Amino acid sequence: SAVISQKPSRDICQRGTSLTIQCQVDSQVTMMFWYRQQPGQSLTLIATANQGSEATYESGFVIDKFPISRPNLTFSTLTVSNMSPEDSSIYLCSACTGTGVTETQYFGPGTRLLVL
């Protein structure tokens, strides 16, 4: 299993500013992901955080808006840049562990972001 922590747990920000969310996993993992969950919605993948290379972004998400770093196998950051009220969401970090029958994807507790 993996324990994932995120900081901050919640924040209220002014439009036009940026927020960096940190994600720490208690063990080395190959794949880390960032998801967004807008109010009342399901989870949408923003990007796959690749260690040592640029993140792989999903359609509709761009690096200028959501820059991601992954300096090692246990840590990643997501920045929400030039925020607008539409960015108000829960942002979740996720990581894969195990293979086959032991395969699991765990999530951090999420960061609740409110943009005013």
Added chain:
Amino acid sequence: AQKITQTQPGMFVQEKEAVTLDCTYDTSDPSYGLFWYKQPSSGEMIFLIYQGSYDQQNATEGRYSLNFQKARKSANLVISASQLGDSAMYFCAMRGRNFGNEKLTFGTGTRLTIIP
């Protein structure tokens, strides 16, 4: 492309009864994994159970079991002896194995309410 369908937006179940949450999927990958998550009002995503597409037996974890019917492309979650603490959103998700499909795709979720 991968798709997960959860057709029950909400369910009400009497405490101690068993409940089945429906999930159907579509994928072109010959090998894939299916997941169920619970999201209580606190917002965290709690991993419940995993089923691999080549697993011979249905997965079970305590009160949770996955009714996997590969030919019908369904992966229903069964919760036995429901408890008040089971009230939450439940998400079905899948991940393929082929390049480009290694990301977790979520359904829209089912809100389960357990009635005392």
